[in-house]
Amino acid sequence: DAGVTQSPTHLIKTRGQQVTLRCSPISGHKSVSWYQQVLGQGPQFIFQYYEKEERGRGNFPDRFSARQFPNYSSELNVNALLLGDSALYLCASSLVSRPNTGELFFGEGSRLTVL
Amino acid sequence: EDKVVQSPLSLVVHEGDTVTLNCSYEVTNFRSLLWYKQEKKAPTFLFMLTSSGIEKKSGRLSSILDKKELFSILNITATQTGDSAVYLCAVPNNAGNMLTFGGGTRLMVKP
Numbered sequence: 001d002a003g004v005t006q007s008p009t010h011l012i013k014t015r016g017q018q019v020t021l022r023c024s025p026i027s028g029h030k031s032v033s034w035y036q037q038v039l040g041q042g043p044q045f046i047f048q049y050y051e052k053e054e055r056g057r058g059n060f061p062d063r064f065s066a067r068q069f070p071n072y073s074s075e076l077n078v079n080a081l082l083l084g085d086s087a088l089y090l091c092a093s094s095l096v097s098r099p100n101t102g103e104l105f106f107g108e109g110s111r112l113t114v115l
Numbered sequence: 116e117d118k119v120v121q122s123p124l125s126l127v128v129h130e131g132d133t134v135t136l137n138c139s140y141e142v143t144n145f146r147s148l149l150w151y152k153q154e155k156k157a158p159t160f161l162f163m164l165t166s167s168g169i170e171k172k173s174g175r176l177s178s179i180l181d182k183k184e185l186f187s188i189l190n191i192t193a194t195q196t197g198d199s200a201v202y203l204c205a206v207p208n209n210a211g212n213m214l215t216f217g218g219g220t221r222l223m224v225k226p
Contacts, residue, residue: 033212041218041219042119042205042217043158043203045214048213056210090156090157104160105160106157108157109156109157111156
C-alpha cells in the first residue's frame, strides 16, 4: 500500500514567488495535516483538514493557505515567499479527525529553499 | 500555549552504549505524549504514553512518563548505528487535532 506521497520533493524559489505543495494521503484517510520543519527544529503545525474542511490552523501568516479536495488530497500554498520560509514541509494523514493517538502517518516532505 | 522541550540537543555515542533522551512538557489538558524517530525526512511513530499507559517497551527501546513532574524519557539500550536519527517528542493540543513537537534530539551512534 502506498504511504503518504508528497510532491515535489525538492524545489528552489526566489523571494516574492509563490509555491504550491501537494500531498496524497494514505488510501482511506480523510484527514491531512501540514507541518513546517525548519532545519534543526521540530515540526510546527500549519493546518489540518478533515473532510475538506479546515479543522485547525497554526500560528502562521495569511500568506499560507491550504485546501483539501474531494479525493482527500491536499495542497499547501505559500505566497510572497521569504527567506525564512525555507524548510521541510511535511504532510501527515490519519483516519480520524483527531489524530492525537499516534495515528499520524507522515510523508517524506517537500524541501523548499528560498533564495 | 503548549510547550515541549527536549534535551540534550545532540548526542554522540558508540555502538553498545545506552542512551537516555529527555522530554519535558507543558500542556493545557494532557491527553498523551508521543515519541517519533526521524531518520531522513518522514517521522515514524515509536510510542504513545497516556495516563493509563505510562511505560512502553519495544525491543531495545523503552519509554516512561512522569505525569507529576511533566516529563518523559526514551531509553535505547545496546545502541546500533541504525539508531542514528533525530528523536522527536510531541503532545497533542486540547482539541486533539495538532501536535506540538519539541526541537528534537539528534543521536549519532558510531561503530
